[in-house]
Amino acid sequence: xxxxRRSKRNVWVRQDGNIFVTRPRALFGxxxxxxxxxxxxxxxxxPLVETLRANFDASPVAIGVVVSLAWLGSAAGRPASAYLxxxxxxxxxxxxxxxxxxxGSTVVVTAESLAALRxxxxxxxxxxxxxxxxxxxxxxxxxxERVGRALGIHGATAQVAAVAAPGIVVxxxxxxxxxxxxxxxxxxxxxxxxxxxxxxAHTPLPAATAPDRNxxxxxxxxxxxxxxxxxxxxxxxxxxxxxxxxxxxxxxERGVAPGLANGALSVLFxxxxxxxxxxxxxxxxxxxxxxxxxxxxxFALSVAALTAVQGLVGVLAVSxxxxxxxxxxxxxxxxxxxxxxxxxxxxxxYALFSGLALALEASGSTAVGIASxxxxxxxTFLVFSLALVPVVALLSAAYTLGRFPVSRADAVD
Numbered sequence: 107x108x109x110x111r112r113s114k115r116n117v118w119v120r121q122d123g124n125i126f127v128t129r130p131r132a133l134f135g136x137x138x139x140x141x142x143x144x145x146x147x148x149x150x151x152x153p154l155v156e157t158l159r160a161n162f163d164a165s166p167v168a169i170g171v172v173v174s175l176a177w178l179g180s181a182a183g184r185p186a187s188a189y190l191x192x193x194x195x196x197x198x199x200x201x202x203x204x205x206x207x208x209x210g211s212t213v214v215v216t217a218e219s220l221a222a223l224r225x226x227x228x229x230x231x232x233x234x235x236x237x238x239x240x241x242x243x244x245x246x247x248x249x250x251e252r253v254g255r256a257l258g259i260h261g262a263t264a265q266v267a268a269v270a271a272p273g274i275v276v277x278x279x280x281x282x283x284x285x286x287x288x289x290x291x292x293x294x295x296x297x298x299x300x301x302x303x304x305x306x307a308h309t310p311l312p313a314a315t316a317p318d319r320n321x322x323x324x325x326x327x328x329x330x331x332x333x334x335x336x337x338x339x340x341x342x343x344x345x346x347x348x349x350x351x352x353x354x355x356x357x358x359e360r361g362v363a364p365g366l367a368n369g370a371l372s373v374l375f376x377x378x379x380x381x382x383x384x385x386x387x388x389x390x391x392x393x394x395x396x397x398x399x400x401x402x403x404x405f406a407l408s409v410a411a412l413t414a415v416q417g418l419v420g421v422l423a424v425s426x427x428x429x430x431x432x433x434x435x436x437x438x439x440x441x442x443x444x445x446x447x448x449x450x451x452x453x454x455x456y457a458l459f460s461g462l463a464l465a466l467e468a469s470g471s472t473a474v475g476i477a478s479x480x481x482x483x484x485x486t487f488l489v490f491s492l493a494l495v496p497v498v499a500l501l502s503a504a505y506t507l508g509r510f511p512v513s514r515a516d517a518v519d
Contacts, residue, residue, distance in 0.1 A: 130248050133197075133302070133309045137241055138260055140204050140298040142267035143291060144234040146274070147207045148176040150287055151227055153272040157284050162220050175224050176231035177468055179210075183235015184461025188454040190236070196244040196453055197306040203237030204299025211292030215285045230288075233295070235464075239457030246444040246452070247312050253444060254394075257437040258386015265378040265433065272372075330446040330511045331459045335466065338439050340497050341402050342467030344490045345432050347474030348409060349374060355483040362418060370418075370425055377429025385434025389441040394513050395505055398438045403498050405431040409491035413484040445513030 151158075151173045159169045183203075190199045210229030217223040242257065249256035278287040325331075352374060356367035389397060408427040415424050440456075447455050477486040504510040 130309045130311075133305045134245065134248065134256070134260075136298060136301045136305050137200065137245060138263040140200065140237060140295070140302060141241060141260060141264045143295050143298055144203055144207050144237045145264040146267040146271055147210065147230040147291060147295075148180050148234045149268045149271045150275055150291070151176050151230075153275040154279075154284055154287075157275075157279055158223070161284070162223065164220055168220060172220075172224055172227045174468075175228040177464075179228040179231025179233075180235040180238075181461055181464040181468060182228075183232040183237075184239040184457045184464065186232070187236045187239025188457035188461070191240055191453045191457065195311075196240045196247075197302060197311070199240035200237055200244060201299040201302045201306075203233045203240070204295045204302065206236055207233035207295040208292040208299070211288040211295065214288045215292070226288075235461065239460055240453065242440055242460070243444060243453035243456050246440075250312075252390055254386040254389030254391075254437055254441040256386070257440050258383045258389070261382035261386065261433070261437050262379045265375070265382055269372065269375050269379070325455075325458070327447055327451060327455045330443060331455060331462070333446075333511050334439060334443045334459050335463045336497075337398065337402065337501065338435070338463045339466035340494060341405060341432070341435060342463065343470035343473070344406075344409065344494060346467050346470030347490060348428075348470075348487060350471040351474050351478065351483055355487065356421065359482060359484050360421065362421070366418065370422055373422055374425045374429045377426050378433035381430040381433030382437050385430075386437035386441065388434070389438040394438065394442045394445065395510065396502075398435065398442055399498050399502055399505070401431050401435045401438060402494060405435065406491045406494035406498070410488055413488045442513050446511050 155166070155169050155173065158164070158172065159166060162169075183206075187199055187203075190202070207230060210226050210231070210233055213222060213226030213229060215226075217226055241260075245256050245260050246253045275284065275287055278284055349371070353364070353367045353371050356362040356370060357364055362370070385401070405428060408424055408431060412421065412424045412428060415421055443456055443459055444452060474483070474486055474490065477489070481489075501510060505512075
């Protein structure tokens with residue numbers, strides 16, 4: 107494959123000197139499709155809890171392990187992606203994520219035991235980790251002048267899949283069988299993975315998308331990795347605990363009917379579509395670090411407000427703010443991390459950051475579950491959200507004193 111370098115906006119120069127002008131929209135489109143599929147692969151298990159429990163005659167705890175394994179697989183896929191990108195190009199690692207999803211879906215479809223189902227869930231989740239670790243840096247390099255906007259659209263596409271997951275699963279169960287979801291998922295994953303390779307072969311790619319030189323070199327950027335993990339692991343920790351117990355909180359402590367509570371949860375996730383798209387666009391226009399801290403603070407205060415607001419309308423309005431702010435955090439943080447890392451090790455360092463952050467975030471649900479045995483869920487949400495305020499204050503002080511790493515865009519500003 108020819109190696110290209112960017113000379114100015116949308117102008118690419120090949121090694122032989124030939125000039126080609128393009129916008130890699132076709133490749134971006136195939137990436138968005140594959141991201142939606144891999145995200146569906148890790149979110150499709152939660153709406154199937156009762157169906158799987160009945161089919162495999164398993165306890166709620168046993169099926170809960172299956173759901174958790176899908177997210178654990180997603181975390182494990184990030185460092186795996188980091189290693190792969192020291193050997194092969196990013197677009198090939200991305201395509202591999204699609205093939206891994208197809209393999210995981212096949213295991214799930216053919217599973218006759220709970221053990222096999224667990225393996226399938228882990229592999230299906232693994233695909234999203236492999237994909238994200240390679241695709242986010244690839245998108246950042248393809249649209250280096252509009253990173254936030256591109257990442258926002260990319261993330262919003264995946265969020266559409268997350269919002270649609272319950273409806274897709276319910277339709278499959280009603281019309282045929284729950285396994286149909288994964289049959290279709292596996293088939294489309296193969297098509298999309300191959301599509302990424304075919305489109306990438308005809309798209310000029312910047313030289314930065316070549317394999318990273320050394321995985322160990324990525325660790326030399328530990329300050330950026332630590333800064334990013336500190337932000338997203340703390341806010342993600344609270345977010346994981348919130349959305350997993352959100353319906354339970356509304357039903358048991360606010361007296362909301364289960365159907366309405368699930369509808370409110372849909373609002374929480376649906377807000378992520380504009381949250382990511384608009385949040386990413388603003389990340390290109392505003393000083394990234396102060397904007398990021400502002401989003402985290404907005405999320406913390408809105409979660410605190412959720413525990414105090416009265417009436418279903420108030421709950422829905424505050425939930426909308428919660429969803430918008432938390433989902434805007436993700437493309438903004440990715441924009442910051444990618445902008446703070448050098449070309450040579452950007453992809454592998456990002457994948458390591460992403461895997462470590464998700465592993466820490468995932469314990470949020472367990473922490474909320476344990477805390478709720480000692481106090482109400484509302485009090486738990488309030489305590490956890492307000493704990494973010496001093497974190498933001500300390501990080502802001504570090505930024506003011508020049509102790510917080512900045513991205514290249516912020517440094518130029």
